[in-house]
Amino acid sequence: MIKKEKIESFIEKIPPAPKTLNETFKLLKLGELIKAAKVAESDMALKSYLKNIVNKPIYGFKNDVSDISQIFGILGVQLSQQSVYNYMISLLSPNRWTLFKLNAQLFYELQANLSKKWQNILEHLNIDDKDRCAAITLLPASIIVTEALFNEKVDEVNLLRTTKAIDYNTILTRLCGVDIFDICGQIAKKWEMNENIYKIVQAASGVKPSGEQEIDMLGKWMHLLLFYELSNPKFIEAGLNDFVDFQIEYVADIYDEFSSLMEIE
Amino acid sequence: MKAVLKGGIATFSPQGFLDGNNASTYLSVEDVEAAINLKADMILVSLKRVIFFNRNGLDIFIKLFSKIRKKNSATIGFCDYDQNKYAAIRRFYKEDINFSLFKSLEIAYLFSSSYKDQNKRVIIYSDDKSQRSAIAIELHDNGHTPSIAKSLDEYKEKKSSFDYSVDSTFLGQMGQKIATRVSGNAIIYTISSFLDVEINDNFNIEYHNNSLNVGFRLFIFDAYKVISMNVHALNFFSKLSTSAAEYNATICFVGMKFDKTAITFKENMEDAGILFYDHMDDILQNKKLLKELGASSAANIKNKRVLNKETVIELPKFINAAATTIEMMTNSKAIKESANVQNLLIDKKEGKIASSIGYYGDLDGMVVLVFPSAIAKKACELLIGKNTNDMDMILDTLAELVNIVGGKIKTLLADEGISVNITLPRTYQDVESLLEVVENRKGVQVELSFDNDKFLFFLTR
Incomplete structure (x- = not known):
C-alpha cells in the first residue's frame, strides 16, 4: 500500500530551507528583530503568512497588524522564530487536501493555536529556551506527512479502518517500519533544526519517549496539547482527531496541571 | 467518525476531550445512520481514549442513542472506562440511566448475541442486586455460565479462577435482539x-x-x-x-x-x-x-446453483477486491496465474486455512479465499501488529480481512449500480471443513501469487 520508496521520494522532494529564512533565523537567534524583519520583508509569501497568523483571534490584537518589524516586535524573539518555522512547515502543505478536510486557513489556525498555547505551557513550566519553544512547530508536520503518504489510498485505508480501530501512524509503522514522527525528524534534519526539537516531537508521538526526563516531560505536554486542540470541533470535522493514537496513560500524571492551566472545567 | 464493527458491536472511539461543543462533531447523524445500517446488536462509544468528558457531552450522545433505539432495537451505551469515569457517569445520571455501561469492550462482547466465543465462565459483582440478576440472566441467555459473587471480597478472591470478571457494568435498556449461540453444529436461539x-x-x-x-x-x-x-x-x-x-x-x-x-x-x-x-x-x-x-454434518445440501452471466460479468471486480485487499495487507503485488471454471480443487491441503463471505441482493454468491498459513499470517500482521502463531487470533483476523474484501466488493458493485449486502465472514481451520460446505459446487477458481506465495480465490453460488 505504502512502500518505503514512496517515503524516500517524499523526503527527497522536501526543498532546502530558503536562504531568506536561514538569514532571518540567524538574526532572530541573535535577537536582532529589526534586522530580521528587514530580511523577512523581502519574502512576500513569508510576509503574507506572518500577517495572516498574527491577526488570528488567538493572539488577541484589536487592530490589524501588518508591518513585519511591528509583528516581530509584538511577538518577541521566541514567538517570531516559531512563526517563521511555522511558515517553513506550511510550505510543505498540499495545495489541495484530500485525506483531511483542511484548507490553508484552517491549517494556519491549528499552527497558531498550538504555538500560542505551547508558549503558555513553557511559561507555566518556567522554561525559557528558543529550541524548546520552536519544537511545537514541527508537530503539524506530522499531519502534512500523513496527508502526503495516504492521500492516494483514502478508500483502502478507510475500509481498513472500518474493520479495525487502527490509526495512520500504526498502519505506516506496520507496513514500512518507520512512523510519521520519524519522517518529521528527517524534515527537521534536512532543515538543520536543533536536535532537541526532533527529540521532543518524537516524545510527543506518545509512543517513543526519549528516556531523557525533561524531553519526555515536554513530549507529554505536547501530546496532550495536540489532542486538546484536535478535540476542537473544526479539527474533528477535518478528520484529524484520530490520525494518531492518543496515549491517555502517557499523559495521566500531567492532566490535572494541564486542565488547570487551560481552565478546563 | 465511522464505527468499527466486530463481534456484533459497532464502536465509536473519540479521542481527547468530550464536551457539549464537540460531541456532535464526533458523532454526526450520518455516522449514526451508517452504524444503524451495520445492523449491530450493540452500538457503543468507547471512552478508552477520552481524557475528559462532562455531562453536556454525554447528553448529546445519549440523545443520538435514543434515535438509534427507535430505529433499531440495538443495545446502546458506553464502554472502556476506568473506575473514576464509571463513578462520574453514575453520578451524572443517578437512577435515570436507560443506556448500558460495559467496563471494557471485551466485557460487552459477552452480552452481544452475535459474538461467537461463548461458553465462558464469568463471575459478576455489583452492589445493586437487581443488576447482578439482570447481568447473570443476560450472560446465561448468551450461552455463558455466570456466577454471582455475594461480596466484593469474594469477587476479588475468586475472579482469577474465571474466564471473565464483570464489575462496574450496568445494564440499562438492553437490546431486543434474540440471543444466539452455537453448540457444535447446532445454532441455539x-x-x-x-x-x-x-x-x-x-x-x-x-x-x-x-x-x-x-x-x-x-x-x-x-x-x-x-x-x-x-x-x-x-x-x-x-x-x-x-x-x-x-x-x-x-x-x-x-x-x-x-x-x-x-x-x-x-x-x-x-x-x-x-x-x-x-x-x-x-x-x-x-x-x-x-x-x-442433521447437526453432525455441516454439508450444504440445498440446490447447487450454477454461476450465472451476471456474476461472470462482474467477476473481475470480485478478483480485484480480493487482490487489492491482500496487496494492501501484505504490501506486495498480486499476479494472476490461472483462472478456471471448476469445482474447488486444492493441491496440498495440509497447512492451509480458508475464509468465506457470502453476498446477497442484486447478485448473490459466496467468495472463498484459501491461504497457505504463512500468507494468512503475513496478511493478518497489519491488523494484529505482530508476528503470531496463535491460530485463534489468526482465524479471527482472517475473518476481519475477508470482511474487508466483502466491503470492497460491495463498494465496487455499488459503483455499477448493483446493490448487495454481505454476510458475516466464516473461517475454516483446515481445508476439509471448507470442502464440506462447497463440495460439488462449481465456481470460478483463480490462483494468485504474491511475491511467489500463492493463494486461491474461489467464487461460487
Missing part, C-alpha cells in the same frame, strides 16, 4: 416473554440465512422463558421452518409450555415441521438424534 409481531424485527434473519448457507442444519429455539405467542409469531416460525426445509434443515423448540398459548398453535407448528422437546439435553446429549436432525 434464546426467546422469552411474549412473542408477537416484533419477532420479525428482533430475529436476525440475515444471520440465520447465512448459517443455512454455510451449512448449519439444526436450529434450536430455547423457549423455556416464553410465556405465550400470538398468531404473528406462529406465522413467523411456520415460514422459518418451511424455508429451512429447502435446505433440509430442522427447527426445534425446547421447553415451550402451552398453558397460555393455544395448543392448536403447537399442532400448526408441528405441521410446518417444527419439533418439540422438553429439555435441551434431550437433543444435545443424544448423539443418535443429533445425527438424525
Whole structure:
C-alpha cells in the first residue's frame, strides 16, 4: 500500500530551507528583530503568512497588524522564530487536501493555536529556551506527512479502518517500519533544526519517549496539547482527531496541571 | 467518525476531550445512520481514549442513542472506562440511566448475541442486586455460565479462577435482539416473554440465512422463558421452518409450555415441521438424534446453483477486491496465474486455512479465499501488529480481512449500480471443513501469487 520508496521520494522532494529564512533565523537567534524583519520583508509569501497568523483571534490584537518589524516586535524573539518555522512547515502543505478536510486557513489556525498555547505551557513550566519553544512547530508536520503518504489510498485505508480501530501512524509503522514522527525528524534534519526539537516531537508521538526526563516531560505536554486542540470541533470535522493514537496513560500524571492551566472545567 | 464493527458491536472511539461543543462533531447523524445500517446488536462509544468528558457531552450522545433505539432495537451505551469515569457517569445520571455501561469492550462482547466465543465462565459483582440478576440472566441467555459473587471480597478472591470478571457494568435498556449461540453444529436461539409481531424485527434473519448457507442444519429455539405467542409469531416460525426445509434443515423448540398459548398453535407448528422437546439435553446429549436432525454434518445440501452471466460479468471486480485487499495487507503485488471454471480443487491441503463471505441482493454468491498459513499470517500482521502463531487470533483476523474484501466488493458493485449486502465472514481451520460446505459446487477458481506465495480465490453460488 505504502512502500518505503514512496517515503524516500517524499523526503527527497522536501526543498532546502530558503536562504531568506536561514538569514532571518540567524538574526532572530541573535535577537536582532529589526534586522530580521528587514530580511523577512523581502519574502512576500513569508510576509503574507506572518500577517495572516498574527491577526488570528488567538493572539488577541484589536487592530490589524501588518508591518513585519511591528509583528516581530509584538511577538518577541521566541514567538517570531516559531512563526517563521511555522511558515517553513506550511510550505510543505498540499495545495489541495484530500485525506483531511483542511484548507490553508484552517491549517494556519491549528499552527497558531498550538504555538500560542505551547508558549503558555513553557511559561507555566518556567522554561525559557528558543529550541524548546520552536519544537511545537514541527508537530503539524506530522499531519502534512500523513496527508502526503495516504492521500492516494483514502478508500483502502478507510475500509481498513472500518474493520479495525487502527490509526495512520500504526498502519505506516506496520507496513514500512518507520512512523510519521520519524519522517518529521528527517524534515527537521534536512532543515538543520536543533536536535532537541526532533527529540521532543518524537516524545510527543506518545509512543517513543526519549528516556531523557525533561524531553519526555515536554513530549507529554505536547501530546496532550495536540489532542486538546484536535478535540476542537473544526479539527474533528477535518478528520484529524484520530490520525494518531492518543496515549491517555502517557499523559495521566500531567492532566490535572494541564486542565488547570487551560481552565478546563 | 465511522464505527468499527466486530463481534456484533459497532464502536465509536473519540479521542481527547468530550464536551457539549464537540460531541456532535464526533458523532454526526450520518455516522449514526451508517452504524444503524451495520445492523449491530450493540452500538457503543468507547471512552478508552477520552481524557475528559462532562455531562453536556454525554447528553448529546445519549440523545443520538435514543434515535438509534427507535430505529433499531440495538443495545446502546458506553464502554472502556476506568473506575473514576464509571463513578462520574453514575453520578451524572443517578437512577435515570436507560443506556448500558460495559467496563471494557471485551466485557460487552459477552452480552452481544452475535459474538461467537461463548461458553465462558464469568463471575459478576455489583452492589445493586437487581443488576447482578439482570447481568447473570443476560450472560446465561448468551450461552455463558455466570456466577454471582455475594461480596466484593469474594469477587476479588475468586475472579482469577474465571474466564471473565464483570464489575462496574450496568445494564440499562438492553437490546431486543434474540440471543444466539452455537453448540457444535447446532445454532441455539434464546426467546422469552411474549412473542408477537416484533419477532420479525428482533430475529436476525440475515444471520440465520447465512448459517443455512454455510451449512448449519439444526436450529434450536430455547423457549423455556416464553410465556405465550400470538398468531404473528406462529406465522413467523411456520415460514422459518418451511424455508429451512429447502435446505433440509430442522427447527426445534425446547421447553415451550402451552398453558397460555393455544395448543392448536403447537399442532400448526408441528405441521410446518417444527419439533418439540422438553429439555435441551434431550437433543444435545443424544448423539443418535443429533445425527438424525442433521447437526453432525455441516454439508450444504440445498440446490447447487450454477454461476450465472451476471456474476461472470462482474467477476473481475470480485478478483480485484480480493487482490487489492491482500496487496494492501501484505504490501506486495498480486499476479494472476490461472483462472478456471471448476469445482474447488486444492493441491496440498495440509497447512492451509480458508475464509468465506457470502453476498446477497442484486447478485448473490459466496467468495472463498484459501491461504497457505504463512500468507494468512503475513496478511493478518497489519491488523494484529505482530508476528503470531496463535491460530485463534489468526482465524479471527482472517475473518476481519475477508470482511474487508466483502466491503470492497460491495463498494465496487455499488459503483455499477448493483446493490448487495454481505454476510458475516466464516473461517475454516483446515481445508476439509471448507470442502464440506462447497463440495460439488462449481465456481470460478483463480490462483494468485504474491511475491511467489500463492493463494486461491474461489467464487461460487
